[in-house]
Amino acid sequence: MFGDIISNEEAKSFLKNEIKIGKKSGTYLFYGERGSELMEFSLAFAKGLNCSEDPVDFCGKCDVCLRIDSGNYPDVEVVEDPTGIKINQVREVIYKASSSSYEGRKKVFILKDIENLRVEAANALLKIIEEPGEGTFFIMTSHSLNIIPTIISRSTAVHIKKKNPEELGITEEEYEFFFGDVAEIEMYKKIGIDLHHPVSYSDIGEHIKNYVKDGEIESRINIKKSLRDFMGNRRFLDDIEKIYFAEEIYRGSRDRSVAESIMYEGILLNDDLSKTEGLLHIKGMLRFPVNVQLALKMFFLKI
Numbered sequence: 001m002f003g004d005i006i007s008n009e010e011a012k013s014f015l016k017n018e019i020k021i022g023k024k025s026g027t028y029l030f031y032g033e034r035g036s037e038l039m040e041f042s043l044a045f046a047k048g049l050n051c052s053e054d055p056v057d058f059c060g061k062c063d064v065c066l067r068i069d070s071g072n073y074p075d076v077e078v079v080e081d082p083t084g085i086k087i088n089q090v091r092e093v094i095y096k097a098s099s100s101s102y103e104g105r106k107k108v109f110i111l112k113d114i115e116n117l118r119v120e121a122a123n124a125l126l127k128i129i130e131e132p133g134e135g136t137f138f139i140m141t142s143h144s145l146n147i148i149p150t151i152i153s154r155s156t157a158v159h160i161k162k163k164n165p166e167e168l169g170i171t172e173e174e175y176e177f178f179f180g181d182v183a184e185i186e187m188y189k190k191i192g193i194d195l196h197h198p199v200s201y202s203d204i205g206e207h208i209k210n211y212v213k214d215g216e217i218e219s220r221i222n223i224k225k226s227l228r229d230f231m232g233n234r235r236f237l238d239d240i241e242k243i244y245f246a247e248e249i250y251r252g253s254r255d256r257s258v259a260e261s262i263m264y265e266g267i268l269l270n271d272d273l274s275k276t277e278g279l280l281h282i283k284g285m286l287r288f289p290v291n292v293q294l295a296l297k298m299f300f301l302k303i
């Protein structure tokens with residue numbers, strides 16, 4: 001039930017009301033910072049629209065709710081691409097939206113990270129979200145409102161706020177360590193690692209390798225600690241050591257999204273605001289086919 005979700009009272013009551021008034025179709029934009037529960041709310045709303053037990057909320061226990069949670073419900077589809085949803089994915093959504101639903105209930109398309117959408121994909125999407133067919137709902141999620149205005153104007157925008165440390169049952173310091181990322185915090189709470197135990201920046205490559213292999217929160221925490229160690233010592237490091245650090249990251253993973261998330265965290269940790277714009281620019285370069293290793297070197301020489 002919506003009542004089981006901690007935080008965001010306003011969004012919860014708004015969405016419950018949307019379900020209650022029994023809309024035939026709709027287009028929503030759920031936006032909130034990184035680490036906020038955009039997916040949790042998207043799935044909750046999808047369950048609320050389709051739950052077979054509770055007409056104004058979701059039960060979380062019926063066959064429909066359980067299948068939506070496990071990603072096995074054909075009428076609720078999550079569309080995503082780490083580098084931005086592509087035009088052929090949008091075309092597929094348009095095709096599916098115009099065909100009838102599998103289970104005879106409501107079709108829900110959750111389109112993730114709309115802020116990364118390219119212009120041609122956005123234009124294709126505009127036509128379908130303007131007037132979704134009966135029984136069709138679009139939930140778009142975004143980490144910012146810096147998106148094509150015509151998408152915003154065609155949707156009902158719902159702000160999903162991050163949970164605060166108190167709602168998550170952790171200290172301010174722990175919250176800061178994870179930048180409020182709810183998914184990571186929940187995993188961390190289960191294992192209880194000492195966040196003060198230091199990890200050297202020179203080991204970041206190994207920790208990235210481990211994380212790519214096991215996906216464990218422990219490896220993730222070690223990456224964060226290595227980066228913090230680098231940030232704390234960077235003013236004492238020679239350029240050659242900064243280049244070594246960038247190379248270690250690349251040795252750990254050549255994946256653009258890994259480089260991007262480490263740069264993102266570096267920007268958050270950087271206390272020299274005069275550098276922020278330049279750093280964001282380098283991070284932004286990763287969206288284009290530039291050499292990842294080179295971008296990492298430029299970034300860590302500059303920071």
Ligand SMILES: [Zn+2]
Nearest residue numbers: 051059062065
């Ligand atoms: Zn249910």
